[in-house]
Amino acid sequence: MKKEIPLAITFLTGVIIVVTFFIPHQPLGGMQQRLLIWYSIVLGFTLLLGVDSLLRSNLQKIMRRAPGWPYAVVVVAGFLATLAAGIHTWATTKDLLSLGSSFMYIYTYMIVPLQATMFALLAFFIASAAYRAFRARTLEATLLLVTAAIVMLGRVPVGAEIWDKLPGLQDWIMEIPQMAAKRGIFIGVALGTIAMSLRVILGLERTYLS
Amino acid sequence: MMHIIGTWIAAGLTLAIFSFLYKDNPFYKFAEHLYVGVSAAFAILYTWAFDVWPMLVEPMFYGRGAASAADRWILLVPMLFGLLMLSRWFPKIGWLSRWAIALTVGIAAGLGITGQIQGILLPQVAGTLVPLTSLDNVLMVVGVISTLVYFYFSIAQKGAVKVGSRLGMIFIMVAFGASFGYTVMARISLLIGRLYFLAYDWLHLVR
Amino acid sequence: MKFFEKLASIDRRIIYLLLALAVVVPILLKLVLPITVSEPVKSAYAAIDGLSDGSVVMVSIDYDASSAPEVQPMLLSVLRHCFAKKHKVVMLGQWPLGLPFGEIGMTTVVDEINRAAQSPADSIRYGANYVNLGYRPGYRALMVGLGREFRDFFATDYRSAPVDSLPLMRPIHNYNDIDLLVGLEAGQAGDEWIQYAGARYGLQIVIGATGVVAPDMFHYMQARQIKGLIGGLQGAAEYETLMQHPGTGTAGMVPQSWAHLLLLAFIVLGNVGYFVMRRKKA
């Protein structure tokens, strides 16, 4: 029963969605819409899945005074403070995007700099890898690096200053050879996705239940 | 005043994350953990404000957007599935979450089949059907075909297949080179964004 | 030979420092370089420009702080363009953590226009000229469902006002009532808009994408599945140029240029060292 019912649910919903794609007539048209709404609602709950284990593991760390427990305090405190600000904002304005609210204050001055800077680090990591690891050791890697160099120069204004044909060359690479290969790749990916979806609906593929 | 304090907080956090470049240190760890905690709270609040409240509570209890009583109460079904999703929090009944996962996986797979055919396969095939009246068209068709040959596994790579596959490899490398260049560009842009913030919003060095 | 060995073992923090300088110095010097506008961006501009005055444009905020420096200037330019053409804007988002960026961008542009407005007819108001629907989970399911009826998902806007209380939303039921979607993308949501709303319902789409996503959009462009493509910060700068309203995109292109030159120098230097040392070993 632990596997049969989920497999039946997957089969049923998958088939309904495929069939209603072709048959607009009632009651099928409405049935599809109802399932889509349900999907949207249920999917929202997955956002919460990580929260529990996050809180639990950090609380445990604090209780046990495990190494690095003060950072666990930071996690929990940040969580509770933001939750409080959010609940307050919601209760007073019913608007979590209200720019003057305490909740948006946390967003603007904490979430944004933290998240954005985390990704800005990557620029440095790329610079270091560019110097230390990106090597033209094979024909393939050489082609890749040469194309990358043309694109990197052609896609910024300084490229036109160096050679006025560079932006045009860059556009051409993007629109013809790179597009052609990407098309081949994405046709392959689409076929893989279709095969996978079919196997899932037919119950052949069950790794998602693990 | 609040704005100035906020900017200083933001600048402090930005520098704390950047300090990782020197080496891993407590400032970085503090900032990183703060991010984890704060964004977890966001997940809860947004689920409430943009999912549970408008899609479950309002229609069920206030009848907003629901045409009939049946429309209202049938929402108990997705609500139940949503709660089942959270059964993972309790190891003993954790297996119940599979029901909810099965629902989302089934719908996504159902949408995926026709979506990939209608959204990618057919239009991309149509886009490739061009008369070979220009060099660009020839290159494009050859590029698509040889890339497909490269990813064709049912035949040994000998003779014409080998040539096609090598050609495919060249196109693929050009494509990856282009992605490489664009990705580098993107990462630099993010750095520019952060340094702009430090120079402009925080230190007021630029006007 | 010693030289290259020394060069190879250089501390990575020196590399970091050089990159930081390559970006900071041009920012401080406020240098400007002329921007050349590419075809895909021209097409994107033309798609918005070619709509009859007063058309309905939907803008999807599918990014967050991790890519906002690239995409936010696109949002500002697109909103300015829409309002200049008297288009109505319906905003929503697929990335919950990015939603505030939509609100911030909208507020910025609306304030700017209303401050400059000469008469009430020139000013723009929430509910009449623009709305923000907010976020619902679901990605592809949501996109397919909106093709039948917006109200099934968005009975209310982002602050719980019923959509039928907003004059702009009253006649909008599904994609037939939307003239163009501008998807601002940092991930998979753009592909899903194209496959599930574009291919399925014939919704016209323009994509503004991060540099990471943009190269994977050209095959849609060639197959006419999208009407235009704004790629990366350079794309944003190009749109700003077309709007004759330079912003952070245009300003960013000088540090961007310098950083690219530096990175290419790193790659060349690293490879020269690699081959010299390899020959020595052999």
Added chain:
Amino acid sequence: MSHIFIALVTLALAAAPVRAAGAPAAPAPAAPAFFAAGLTAADAPNDEGRAIDLSWTKAPGDTGGAAVFRGYQILRAEQAEGPFAEVGFAIGGKTSFRDNVAEGAVHYYRVRQLSAAGAAESETVGPVRAAAQWFDASRLNVLIVTVLLAFLLIWYIERAKKGEELFIRKIQGLDAIDEAVGRSTELGKPILYSFGLGEIRDIVTVASLAILRQVATKCAQHGTELLVPNWDPLVMAAAQETVQQAYSEPGRPDLYKEGNVSFLTTDQFGYAAGVDGMMLRQKPGAVFLLGYFYAEALLMSETGHSIGAIQIAGTTAITQLPFFIASCDYTLIGEEMLAASCYLKRDPQMLGSLKGEDFVKAALIIGFAALAVTGTVGVVLSRGGHGGLASVFQAIKDWFVTA
């Protein structure tokens, strides 16, 4: 194989006129002749019976924006004589409108043009009613392809299940695996294997486990130490099982050390830093990065390069592939990785799917080539005044166009 392709094309061509015939059919008898604005009203095709499509010819004054021409008011009534009420508005420049209605009810329409010079109304059209369709004829091409693909995949999976010998070519990267293990053994250095940030349910993680099995078997044969630091506890458990089995088969269970397949952390950069530290301390002779990777790929492959290890990478993450190719000795690109695991493990499901997909690719390769020639000849002929082939080509192309 080619006969099926021919059948496919024939089927496709046969379907094309059907689709044209299924296009909107205006209820001609009901609509009165014509009016100023050339208004027509008809049931919206291929829907569940909730809409009426109106279209009209552009009014002469409809130019120059909202200041000159405001637009078209859509008026609807239940009876031909009225009363008419506004149900919608189309801005200037538009020549069509879709009205949402209830199924089955009878409607009459008028369109009123609003221009600076004044208003003008069209004559009444109707009666028209919205009807639901049982089949969406505009999606016939999708249906045909769906059925064909489903048939192909199931057929090949069944064949694979029956144990039929289905050929998969050897993937070049697999030779590199043996070479890398051999080199590490010679140097007396350990081997490091990472799954990146993939979860156990990712297909690429499953493929990576099959390759890990191969690597572990080689390591057991040579007595080489194998380190597998993990990001996901579930993946770690699966990896432990795989490595343990591989070691006991050649009779070397003594070599398996559980601590070598370890859990690091679930933090992205924390994991990368951990693996980097491991590489710097233990100096592996070969590094395998096979699985799903995000930005941490760059950090790990850079360190691997700096310690002089042979690096073999593979992922389906298209954004990370370029960085792997630039910094690793060998990279399995996307589907190659899945094919490699099929080659090694011959799991009937994956194998059958792969063969089915390959069949479609072959059909596409032949189809693209043949149709490119057809199209080219068609264009040349049409220059000489013979448009037949060109229009056949166009018809085939149009068949694939959706929406």
